[in-house]
Amino acid sequence: MTRETALNLALALALPAFVASAYVAEEPFLITLATRAAILALAATGLNLALGFGGLVSFGHAAFFGIGGYATGILASHAQDYTPLMESPFLIEGTQAMLIHWPVGMIAAGCAALVIGALSLRTSGVYFIMITLAFAQMFYYFAISWPAYGGEDGLPLYLRSSFPGMNTLQPLPFFTLVFVVLILAIGFCGMLSASRFGLALHGARQTPARLVAAGIGPFGVRMTAFVISAMLTALAGSLFADLNRFVSPSMMSWHLSGELIVLVILGGVGRLFGPLAGAMLYVAIEHVAGGLTDHWQFFVGLLLLAVVLFARGGLIGLLAGERGHV
Amino acid sequence: MSEPVLKAGGLVKSFGAVVATDSVSLTLNDGEIHALIGPNGAGKSTLIKQITGELTQDSGSIEFAGKPLDGLTPQARARAGLGRSFQVSALMPEMSALQNVVLAAMVKEGGPYRFFRPVLAPGPLRDVAEAALDRVGLSTRAGARVAHLSHGERRQVEIAAALALGPRALLLDEPMAGMDPEGAARLTTLLEGLRHEAPILLVEHDMDAVFRLADRISVLVAGRIIAQGHPDEIRRDPAVRAAYLGDAP
Numbered sequence: 001m002t003r004e005t006a007l008n009l010a011l012a013l014a015l016p017a018f019v020a021s022a023y024v025a026e027e028p029f030l031i032t033l034a035t036r037a038a039i040l041a042l043a044a045t046g047l048n049l050a051l052g053f054g055g056l057v058s059f060g061h062a063a064f065f066g067i068g069g070y071a072t073g074i075l076a077s078h079a080q081d082y083t084p085l086m087e088s089p090f091l092i093e094g095t096q097a098m099l100i101h102w103p104v105g106m107i108a109a110g111c112a113a114l115v116i117g118a119l120s121l122r123t124s125g126v127y128f129i130m131i132t133l134a135f136a137q138m139f140y141y142f143a144i145s146w147p148a149y150g151g152e153d154g155l156p157l158y159l160r161s162s163f164p165g166m167n168t169l170q171p172l173p174f175f176t177l178v179f180v181v182l183i184l185a186i187g188f189c190g191m192l193s194a195s196r197f198g199l200a201l202h203g204a205r206q207t208p209a210r211l212v213a214a215g216i217g218p219f220g221v222r223m224t225a226f227v228i229s230a231m232l233t234a235l236a237g238s239l240f241a242d243l244n245r246f247v248s249p250s251m252m253s254w255h256l257s258g259e260l261i262v263l264v265i266l267g268g269v270g271r272l273f274g275p276l277a278g279a280m281l282y283v284a285i286e287h288v289a290g291g292l293t294d295h296w297q298f299f300v301g302l303l304l305l306a307v308v309l310f311a312r313g314g315l316i317g318l319l320a321g322e323r324g325h326v
Numbered sequence: 327m328s329e330p331v332l333k334a335g336g337l338v339k340s341f342g343a344v345v346a347t348d349s350v351s352l353t354l355n356d357g358e359i360h361a362l363i364g365p366n367g368a369g370k371s372t373l374i375k376q377i378t379g380e381l382t383q384d385s386g387s388i389e390f391a392g393k394p395l396d397g398l399t400p401q402a403r404a405r406a407g408l409g410r411s412f413q414v415s416a417l418m419p420e421m422s423a424l425q426n427v428v429l430a431a432m433v434k435e436g437g438p439y440r441f442f443r444p445v446l447a448p449g450p451l452r453d454v455a456e457a458a459l460d461r462v463g464l465s466t467r468a469g470a471r472v473a474h475l476s477h478g479e480r481r482q483v484e485i486a487a488a489l490a491l492g493p494r495a496l497l498l499d500e501p502m503a504g505m506d507p508e509g510a511a512r513l514t515t516l517l518e519g520l521r522h523e524a525p526i527l528l529v530e531h532d533m534d535a536v537f538r539l540a541d542r543i544s545v546l547v548a549g550r551i552i553a554q555g556h557p558d559e560i561r562r563d564p565a566v567r568a569a570y571l572g573d574a575p
C-alpha cells in the first residue's frame with residue numbers, strides 16, 4: 001500500500017468515525033456538519049475532475065451546484081403543494097423521490113455544461129475562467145428573477161426528499177446516504193482516471209500537442225470531462241438542497257464557485273481524495289474559527305496562501321508526497 | 327513507380343515579412359527516407375508543421391495517401407497515419423514512458439472514449455505500446471516517469487509513440503538532436519530498418535546520419551529548396567556546399 005492509499009483510507013474513515021462519535025455523544029448538529037462537509041466534498045470532487053485532471057479552471061461550477069439544487073427544489077415544491085409541474089402537452093407531477101431528483105438535476109446540469117463548454121472550451125486560461133464565471137452569473141440572476149420558485153428569497157422545502165427504505169429526516173441515515181454517494185463518486189473518478197479516457201484527459205492537461213499527434217482531439221476529451229464534472233457537482237447540489245431543506249440563488253453565486261476551487265486547492269489539485277480532505281478542513285475551520293470570529297474566512301485565506309506558497313500538492317501532497325504517474 | 331505517399335506542391339507560408347516557406351514542392355515515396363536539411367531558420371520545422379496541420383499554408387496543397395489534407399485538423403491527419411516527432415520533445419511529463427506510448431496506440435485500438443477498464447490492463451493496446459518501446463530499446467524504462475528520463479531517452483519515447491500510431495508515413499523533426507553519439511548511432515540503425523514500414527521525412531542536422539540514411543535529400547535555404555537529389559549529387563553541389571555544408575565532407 002502506498003502512502004497515498006493509506007492516507008486516502010484514513011480520510012475515508014475519518015468522517016464516519018467522527019459521525020459515529022457524534023451519534024454516541026448525541027450531538028446531531030455535528031452529524032449535520034459532517035454531512036455538509038461530505039456534500040461540499042462531492043461538489044469539489046466533481047470540480048476536481050475538470051480542474052485537477054483536465055486543467056480546466058472552471059469558475060462557474062456553482063451554476064451546476066445550483067441546477068442540482070433547483071431540480072430538487074422545484075420537483076419537491078410541486079409535490080408538497082400538490083400542483084403539477086406541467087399539464088400540457090403531457091402531465092408532469094412533482095415528486096419527493098431523490099432517485100428522480102438526482103438524474104433530473106444531473107441531466108439538466110450536463111446539458112448546461114454542453115452549452116457552456118461549447119463556448120468556453122475553445123478558449124483557455126483567463127478567458128476560460130471568465131466565460132465560465134459569466135455563465136454562472138447568468139444562471140444566478142435568472143434564479144433571482146424567477147418568482148415562481150421564490151426568486152431572491154429562495155424556496156423552502158418542508159420535508160427532506162425520500163429515499164427507499166430510509167428515514168432521511170434523521171441525521172444519521174441522511175449522512176450515511178450522502179457519504180455512500182460521495183465514496184461512489186470518488187471511486188468513479190478513480191476508475192475514470194485510470195481508464196483510457198482518463199489518460200487522454202490527463203494528457204489534455206499536460207501536453208495537448210502530444211494528444212493531437214496521437215490523433216486525439218483535446219476538445220472532445222475536455223468536453224466529456226466538463227459534462228461529467230458538472231453532473232457530479234449537480235448531484236451534490238441536489239443533496240445540499242435536502243440538507244438545508246432550502247434552495248436559493250446563493251447556491252449559484254460566484255462565492256460558491258470560488259469556495260469549491262479553494263476546497264480543491266486546499267486538499268490537493270488532481271488528487272482523488274483531495275476534495276474530501278479540503279472540505280473537511282474547510283468545514284472544520286468554518287466551525288471552529290467561525291465560533292470565535294465572524295471573519296473566519298481570514299484563516300481560510302491564510303491557509304490557502306500557505307498551501308499555494310509552500311505546499312502545491314495541498315494537504316494530500318504534504319502528507320503523501322508527490323503524485324504517481326498520470 | 328507508384329504514386330508518392332506524401333506530395334506537397336507549391337507551398338507558401340509567411341510570417342509577416344518573413345517568407346518561411348517559399349514555393350516548396352516535395353514528395354515522399356514508399357520505402358524511402360527523404361532528408362530535409364538546411365541551416366537554422368531555413369523553414370524546415372515550418373514545412374513539417376504545414377504537413378501536420380499545426381500551421382496552415384498561405385497557398386499550395388498537400389496530398390497524403392492519395393487524398394488532399396486541406397481542411398483536416400492535425401488530429402485527423404494523425405489518424406490518417408501521419409506520425410510525427412517534435413523538434414523539442416513534447417511528451418506528457420507526468421506520465422510514464424509506457425503511458426505516453428499507450429496514448430499514441432489508442433486510436434488504432436478503439437479510441438480514447440472508454441471509461442471503465444484500466445488503460446494499462448493487459449491486452450492489445452498495451453502489447454502494441456510495449457512492442458514499440460521495445461523497438462526503440464526502451465523496454466527496461468517503460469515504467470519510468472518521463473520527467474525522470476534522460477534527454478536521449480525522451481527522444482526514443484517520441485519515436486516509439488510515432489511508431490505506436492501505426493503510421494503510413496513519419497515526419498521526424500531532428501530526432502537525434504541532443505543525443506549522445508551512441509544513442510544517435512542506435513537510432514540511425516532503427517530508422518534504417520523502418521523505412522519499409524513507413525517512409526520517413528527526416529529533418530536532421532547530424533550529417534553522418536543524413537548521408538547514411540537518406541535515399542534523397544532536399545536542401546532548404548531561406549524557405550526555398552535550392553537542391554534536391556541523391557546524396558552524392560547533394561554532396562557535390564557547389565551551391566549546397568556554399569550555403570550549408572561548408573567544406574566538410
Ligand SMILES: Nc1ncnc2c1ncn2[C@@H]1O[C@H](COP(=O)(O)OP(=O)(O)OP(=O)(O)O)[C@@H](O)[C@H]1O
Nearest residue numbers: 341344346364365366367368369370371372373413
Ligand atoms: N510562429 C512563427 N511566427 C513568426 N515567425 C516564425 C514562426 N515560426 C517560425 N518563424 C520564422 O520562420 C523561419 C523558419 O523557422 P523554422 O523554425 O521553420 O526553421 P528551421 O529550419 O526549423 O530551423 P532550426 O534548424 O533552427 O530548427 C525563421 O525565420 C523563424 O523565425
Ligand SMILES: [Mg+2]
Nearest residue numbers: 370371372413
Ligand atoms: Mg526546426
